[in-house]
Amino acid sequence: MRIVFAPAPTGSGHNMRALALARELRRQWPEAELTVLLGSLQSTFGPLFEAAGVEVVDVAGDHVDHATRSNLSRDLDWRTYIKGYVAPAFVNGERVLGYLSHYQDLDADLVVSDYNISASMAAAIAGVPHALVTERYDFTLLQIDDTTLEAGGFRVAHEDLRRGRNSLHAVFDWIVSTAEVVLTDKPYVPELDAGTSVAAALDTGRAVFTGPMIREIPERGDGAAVRASLGLGPGPVMVGSVGGTSMFLENKQRVLDTYIEAHRLLKRTHPGLQLVLLGREAVRAPDDVVVLTYLPDWMPLLREADVLVSAPGWITVTEVAALGVPTVFVLSSLGEYHEVEASDRLRRLGFPSLVAPTADRLADAVRPLVGARGAAPSPAHLATAPEGSGTGRAAELLARAARGARERRPARREEAVR
Structure with a gap:
């Protein structure tokens, strides 16, 4: 069984989810041939994939980290948003060609794209079995309208974005319709998801809500x-984390400052409260704040945390939901x-x-959670992680898709199906 992972190069969550699935496939099927086409955070994730027994192919060359730069301008039109960003x-045509060449070299039974649109397009073009x-x-x-974009400070060219939405939906719908299987870790919310491509696939059984696709949850050590x-x-611990992709770096700095000021306010009622700040790069902070640029395995820290304050990156959502x-x-x-959309869904x-809270408002939201760890999981946690980790189920669905695709290839039917 040959599976090639192609996580999107935007944000660390895509790499982390692919790593979790690869580890689970390796655990259940030790003989599987696993490769990852790695396009971001190579120095961090390359060794992690290799330690999991996954062959690493660096498809970017230069180190890529979308968290340390702004990715958009305030003008949203065809030139700036579609041509300049999307x-x-x-x-990305060059990436599509690159993925096509790698698929030919690797001769995969299944390509697993983690929201990597270029990788999915390449698979659909070539007729390579793929999972999304x-x-x-x-x-x-x-899943966001122009009014909300304007409220975020963007100057919107409405006709350009209408055309962009139509084109992007056509691409995404094509990818979903050609996939062997679609796996999502996001619970369906009718007000947000009705009429979408994945919602339609859920109705037909092509898509499956698996719950969290995360790393192994460690025993409390x-x-x-x-x-x-x-x-x-x-003493009590508060962990603060920022997102893996920033549209505007000033927003990232503002939220870090808010975390630090909220911590200062909270110490008035909880003098022993400690703050661990995961800032993605060097951050100026008071001496009583522990600053880490990145922590590849933060679950042991989360086990010790009274509360996490975090950007609504979805891999983070699923991990904390499974951990409670x-x-x-x-x-x-x-x-x-x-x-x-994730913020609204949560x-x-x-x-x-x-959304953009003051330090006082953030402190008010955090205060009742300090010292309350150990309570039963909330309905929100259970809706997101109904059975805890869903990684095992997701790996089984990927293996089933890979085996099915392999059996349809006459030239290799004589090989053992693993």
């Missing part, structure tokens, strides 16, 4: 050792348009979900 980042792993029910722009490794004492971590989700600005599911 085409290079998602619907996605937290999007349609292309991002389709030596909390004192975890704390000591991070320079933490025995009390969380306040913070969208730094409506200008971070790619997370507006609010509808019942999570605390704030």
